[in-house]
Every structure is written in C-alpha cells, then in structure tokens.
Amino acid sequence: GALVGQFTIGGMTCAACVNSVEGILRNLPGVKRAVVSLATSLGEVEYDPTVISKDDIVNAIEDAGFEGSLVQ
Ligand code: 9UX
Numbered sequence: 001g002a003l004v005g006q007f008t009i010g011g012m013t014c015a016a017c018v019n020s021v022e023g024i025l026r027n028l029p030g031v032k033r034a035v036v037s038l039a040t041s042l043g044e045v046e047y048d049p050t051v052i053s054k055d056d057i058v059n060a061i062e063d064a065g066f067e068g069s070l071v072q
Helices: 015-026 054-063
Strands: 003-010 031-037 042-047 067-070
Touching (some): 015 054, 042 054, 054 067
Antiparallel strands (some): 003 067
C-alpha cells in the first residue's frame, strides 16, 4: 500500500516556491498526494513504494533547486 514520507525542503522563500515544489512532487510517477508548508519547510508525500522511493523524492526536490532531506 501507499506510504507517507516527510521531507524537509530548504530554500523556499515565497508561496510560489511552495506551489512549484507541490507541482513537481504531484507530477512524479507514484506520488498520490503532496502537501508542502512554507512556514515549517516540511513536505508530506503519499507515495507508492513499488513505483518511487524516498531517495527519488529527495532527488526530485534537489533537481528543482531546493534542498531536500528525509525526516526520520
Ligand atoms: Mo518566489 Mo521561489 O519569487 O523558487 S518562486 S522565491
């Protein structure tokens, strides 16, 4: 089944950054839901682990120009 991962997303400075990161995450294959907060620099992503990994999600955040890391 789907898992939920929490990620820190550094480098977001305005609401458009949030929309951009959410759009990137939601367009990834295997991602079902993504919610990003500017106030906390956190993103919550519901994903299918048979399609995409946590590392893939971190890499997508990085490729978009932000600093992504996994929250344990
Ligand atoms: Mo706002 Mo974010 O002008 O990459 S869109 S800083």
